Amino acid sequence: MNTTKELFPLVGVDVALFSVVDERLKVLLVKRAREPDAKRWALPGGMLKPNLDASLAGTARRVLADKVAVELPHIEEVGTYSGPDRDPRGWSVTVLFYALLPLDKINAVVRNKVEAVEWADATSPGHRLAFDHAEQLAAAVKKLRAKVAADALPLHLLPEKFTLTQLQNVVSVILGHPVDKSSFRRRLKSSSDLVELDEFVRGAQRPAQLFTASPRFSFTSSP
Amino acid sequence: MNTTKELFPLVGVDVALFSVVDERLKVLLVKRAREPDAKRWALPGGMLKPNLDASLAGTARRVLADKVAVELPHIEEVGTYSGPDRDPRGWSVTVLFYALLPLDKINAVVRNKVEAVEWADATSPGHRLAFDHAEQLAAAVKKLRAKVAADALPLHLLPEKFTLTQLQNVVSVILGHPVDKSSFRRRLKSSSDLVELDEFVRGAQRPAQLFTASPRFSFTSSP
DNA sequence: AGAATAGTGTCTGTCAGACAGTATCGC
């Protein structure tokens, strides 16, 4: 028996990467190639590499770089999961993060040939997840929803320029219920997070004004 | 050179234990006996012991059991701090928790002879803290305040039975500004977190009704 | 009676939900 196994815990991260696809809140899942829990769908994750990572958030970014070909605009800690039994390899500590992928970047997901990848419904993934990932995913969704319900704007899920209707749709999809147009727009008028542009989207109907995130917008700090 | 030092991070916890003393929000500090940062005031903390702890929250409880002689009614994670440079002994991961000590239990703090202990002002401790503990303390205070501002009742900081005026005072101390009596009591009337008792405190003035936490009250879940 | 603290009543401005109405495009 290896004594380091009893003295040092395994330390790693898992990441819930969210996007909005097809009017649904989606999360990226990968099919595990190795034991333990091989062939099970799971949140992307990996072990800390002290010689590579400057922090656990750095570990999370490194792990995701393997799955997604773009820099992620927002990554945030949700909580830690720890104990002797949650991973059969030994006492483990996992820090859960979530990240947001703008909906125009979903094609940046790397289709690695050895590894199956899927955008699953965040609220009901349709698979039994590996380890305690079902619990982790629920916690990540809960945190995201709480922030949006507390009036944080999920601008990182949108392209750089977007219309207010797009924003309203994303908020409504995250919260899981319709959002009143009038009061929503009234709120945004008095928000310093948005900058209105002098550009309009021309479609089959009345053009919609484009907006962009204010330079000092941060999803982390609440209004 | 020890190779495990480069492969495994140090894993431990720190705890911000809060109480309200003398109309002030206080936090428990200990004076470090050993290097590194010996003689510096710090949040109580300790290393994970995989053979003793069932989780990192368990580590936190074990570490605090050394300082306080009672079970703590609430302990909650704040976040993690990690990186190669925050502890001179190597790459480290620390999970920060905060806990609440009822104001009638402050005498349960163990006056260990080898170790100096102090209730310091949570918002300005008056010492330069060890490691990154100033940042950690600020984050713990911020989290506590955010919850109370979001209408969570800090009942765990009060004795089992308390008056509404006591509760109002604790809330006001945590938030750092006065709270209107009338609207505060109006809110509590429609709250299911409190149970009114048929007991009154008789003092030098009009007796005040006693209340207690509802059986299903939890500081974690927001109303 | 007077001081002190507990507890209530009321007024008012603010604001969010509801929903109807108007504006501007393509066809």
Add this chain to the structure above:
DNA sequence: GCGATACTGTCTGACAGACACTATTCT
């Protein structure tokens, strides 16, 4: 004009802050 989507105006009820008022005790 008509459909479709963008955007605005207005009404109303709920509610929180402000603050004055009443209630009950002790001395």
